[in-house]
Amino acid sequence: MASTFHGIETSRRALSTQMAFMQTMGHNVANANTEGYSRQRVNASASRPIEALGFTKSNAAGQLGTGVQYDSITRVRDKFLDDQFRNESKDFGNWNVQSDTLGKLEAIINEPSDTGIRTVLDNFWKSWSDLSQNPENVTGRKVVRENAMALADAFNYTSKKLSDLSADLSNNIEVKSNQINSITSTIGKLNDEIHRLEGLGDHANDLRDQRDLLTDQLSQIVNIQVTEMPDGYTINMGGINLVTFDTATPTTAASLADAVGSGDLNSGEVFGTITARDRYVADYQNQLNTLANTIANGDVQITIPKGSVLPQGTVLNGTTYTGPLASDITVTVQGLNGLQKLGYTLNSPLQQGVDFFTSKDGSPITAANFQLNKIIADDPGRIATSMRSETTASGEVVVKGNNVLALLTSQLKDSSFTFGAVGSGTVVSNGTVDDFFRSIVGQLGVQASEANRNTTNQKALVDQIASHKMSVSGVSIDEEMSNMIMYQHAYSAAARAMTTFDQVLDKVINNMGIVGR
Numbered sequence: 001m002a003s004t005f006h007g008i009e010t011s012r013r014a015l016s017t018q019m020a021f022m023q024t025m026g027h028n029v030a031n032a033n034t035e036g037y038s039r040q041r042v043n044a045s046a047s048r049p050i051e052a053l054g055f056t057k058s059n060a061a062g063q064l065g066t067g068v069q070y071d072s073i074t075r076v077r078d079k080f081l082d083d084q085f086r087n088e089s090k091d092f093g094n095w096n097v098q099s100d101t102l103g104k105l106e107a108i109i110n111e112p113s114d115t116g117i118r119t120v121l122d123n124f125w126k127s128w129s130d131l132s133q134n135p136e137n138v139t140g141r142k143v144v145r146e147n148a149m150a151l152a153d154a155f156n157y158t159s160k161k162l163s164d165l166s167a168d169l170s171n172n173i174e175v176k177s178n179q180i181n182s183i184t185s186t187i188g189k190l191n192d193e194i195h196r197l198e199g200l201g202d203h204a205n206d207l208r209d210q211r212d213l214l215t216d217q218l219s220q221i222v223n224i225q226v227t228e229m230p231d232g233y234t235i236n237m238g239g240i241n242l243v244t245f246d247t248a249t250p251t252t253a254a255s256l257a258d259a260v261g262s263g264d265l266n267s268g269e270v271f272g273t274i275t276a277r278d279r280y281v282a283d284y285q286n287q288l289n290t291l292a293n294t295i296a297n298g299d300v301q302i303t304i305p306k307g308s309v310l311p312q313g314t315v316l317n318g319t320t321y322t323g324p325l326a327s328d329i330t331v332t333v334q335g336l337n338g339l340q341k342l343g344y345t346l347n348s349p350l351q352q353g354v355d356f357f358t359s360k361d362g363s364p365i366t367a368a369n370f371q372l373n374k375i376i377a378d379d380p381g382r383i384a385t386s387m388r389s390e391t392t393a394s395g396e397v398v399v400k401g402n403n404v405l406a407l408l409t410s411q412l413k414d415s416s417f418t419f420g421a422v423g424s425g426t427v428v429s430n431g432t433v434d435d436f437f438r439s440i441v442g443q444l445g446v447q448a449s450e451a452n453r454n455t456t457n458q459k460a461l462v463d464q465i466a467s468h469k470m471s472v473s474g475v476s477i478d479e480e481m482s483n484m485i486m487y488q489h490a491y492s493a494a495a496r497a498m499t500t501f502d503q504v505l506d507k508v509i510n511n512m513g514i515v516g517r
Contacts, residue, residue, distance in 0.1 A: 004508070007501035010067035014494035017044055017068045021487040024073055028475045036213030038075040038473040040205055044068055075205045078472045082212065085465045086219035086226065090267040092458040093220040097272030099455040101169065101280060102448040108161045109284070111441040118437055120154045123147050125413035131385065132406035136346065141380035148356070148372045155292045159367035162285045169277040173253045176221055176270045183218045184235065184248035187211055191232025192246035218242075222256075222268040238264025280447065287440050289366040290419050295433060296357035296365050297335040299418040302408050304329050308387040310342055311352045335417070336409065343384035343405035344398040351398070353384025353405070 003009075024042050031037040049063035110116040124147040131140040190211040197204040211233065218224055218235070224242065227234045235243040240259060242249055259265035260274050304310075306328050310321045316331040333339050340353035356376065359369040376382045385406040388399035412433075419429050419436055429436065 004505065006064070006066075008498060008505070010065070011494050011498035011501060013047060013067035013069060015491060015498065017042075017070045018487050018491040018494060020070045020073070022484065022491065025480050025484050025487060029477065029480050032475040032477055032480075036209050036216070037475070038077050038205070038209050038212075039475050040073055041076055042070050043072045043074060044070045072203055073205065074203050075208060076473050077212075078469070081465060081469045081472065082216075083226070085462070085469060086216060086224065088458065088461045088465060089216065089220045090223040092455070092462045093269035094267045094272035094275075095451060095455040095458050097269050098276050098280070099448070099451040101165070101273075101276035102444065102451050104165055105162075105280060105284060105444055106448055108158060108165065109441060109444055111437075117151075117154045117158060118434070118441075120147070120151050121413075121433065121437065124151050125410060128406060128410035131383075132403045132410050135385035135403045135406050136400050138380065141383050144383060145372065145376060145380045149377065152357070152371045155288065155367040155370040159285065159288060159370075162281055162288070163368070166277050166281045166285070169273050169281065170253070172273050173256060173270060173277075176273065177251050177253050177256055180218065180221055180242070180251050180270075181248070183214050183221075184243045187214050187218075187233060187235065187243050188246045188248040190214075191243070195231050195245075220269060222270050223266055238262070238266070240264045284440065284444065285367070287436075289368075291433065291436055291440070292357075292367040292370040293365040294417050294419045294436070295335060296337050296355070296370070298420070299332050300335060300339075300412060300415050301330060301332050302339065302411075302415065304331065304342070304387065304408070305404060308404055309389045310387070311344075314342065336412065339405065339409060339412070340384045343387045344389060345384050346381045346386075346398065346400055348397055349394075350389055350396045351382075354382060356383075 021042050021044075024040050028039050045068070047066040047069040049065050111118055113119070124144075127140070127144045127147040131137070131144050134140055190207055194204045194207050194211065197207070215224070215226055215233065215235070222237050225236045227236075229245075231245045233243060234241070234245075237259065239262075240249070242251075256265060256270050257274060260271060265271050265274075304325060306325050308325050309323065310316075310325070312322065314321050316329070316333075333342065337355040337357060340356045343353050345351045345353060354375055355373050357365065358371060358373045359365045360371050361369055363369065373382075386398050386400060386402035387404040387408075388402035389396050390399055414432055416430050416432060417436070419431070429439075431439075
């Protein structure tokens with residue numbers, strides 16, 4: 001026979017379980033907008049039924065139920081979706097950084113525009129064309145000087161911006177290294193705390209949410225592999241361990257760069273940052289250096305007209321020239337600097353031209369140290385425009401009205417240069433200065449478009465998986481409100497049942513067995 005108070009105990013269990021349902025529902029609603037929170041669920045089951053104690057089995061049909069109990073409160077989480085999200089997140093982090101960097105490079109190069117290097121180059125060549133029409137004109141010479149200085153400033157400014165961007169990317173790698181260390185250290189501590197709490201039989205749901213959120217954030221920074229062990233998450237980056245139980249392995253900017261070289265780090269924001277710095281920024285810096293050096297010293301073929309008088313002792317194509325040329329000759333000179341040395345300035349006595357562009361520090365010319373020769377900057381009369389001289393009573397003097405050199409210089413705009421890397425004889429390409437700069441702009445445009453496309457596609461994948469995760473783990477206010485009504489009615493019914501049992505017991509205790517008193 002069951003206990004007299006069996007119904008009271010059954011109702012008490014029902015009240016306790018329904019209260020757990022409502023409290024968990026309240027916790028879900030409170031964290032509906034909490035990042036990384038996973039909806040929690042009460043796992044209830046019928047409590048163990050009883051058989052009345054006795055020397056023999058009673059004749060009662062079946063076993064008497066004892067009500068309900070809740071066994072655990074667990075998170076609603078799909079590990080497959082977590083793994084998918086982290087796998088796609090690293091690629092999104094990589095492409096997002098590359099796309100952002102290429103966007104900044106487009107802003108630095110700033111083409112097509114009316115203020116970029118191409119416009120400055122066009123103005124420079126045009127000023128030479130104007131000067132060739134009146135080589136003795138002081139104003140024309142000053143215009144050439146100013147446009148040359150503007151070209152140097154454009155190269156210097158662009159090079160500085162590229163250097164600044166490279167430095168910013170290097171600093172960002174250091175920042176990301178510190179962020180990785182902070183995340184992995186926190187995950188290690190959470191591993192320890194979760195292991196301790198769950199060792200007592202509890203489910204550390206909220207701590208697990210914090211750990212998973214940090215792991216998701218880490219997956220966007222570097223490529224990781226997450227393995228759940230009995231003592232917590234073990235996280236590796238390729239063959240490099242980042243977290244084992246409560247121990248985190250510190251990283252540095254140098255170690256991350258080494259990991260890229262070894263192939264352990266092959267995706268994520270850090271990989272994208274290193275790739276952007278060492279591939280894109282370095283490449284465009286090198287191409288800009290090549291362009292600046294080629295304008296000054298790059299091999300280019302010119303045709304010197306008959307009658308021109310080259311400076312005494314000039315050697316071209318292995319031939320030493322003296323006196324007026326008997327015929328047109330086609331020779332290779334070293335850029336604008338080499339061409340200037342084949343002619344004469346306006347100054348007397350007869351004065352050979354000097355290097356038009358030089359470096360600020362005497363090293364090979366780059367975009368960073370590219371400058372107009374200070375001799376010409378101080379005296380525009382030192383710009384060589386003539387390739388004729390004549391003998392007078394006072395000696396050999398320049399024919400000032402001759403415009404051959406100025407004309408040849410203006411024609412360099414359409415001449416084919418040999419572009420070689422600064423500091424080496426490696427041939428990069430052949431073409432006009434305008435062709436080479438257009439190729440830089442075109443290459444940048446294609447790379448930026450490709451990075452934007454990959455970023456958009458990858459973001460769509462990440463958003464789709466995140467949406468699936470939310471549909472499984474996220475809190476639905478509508479669903480929770482519906483459940484609240486259900487739990488509330490169940491609690492009210494259990495309370496009513498307890499009241500009924502209380503009334504029955506009151507009848508038994510206070511009103512039975514008093515007949516005839």
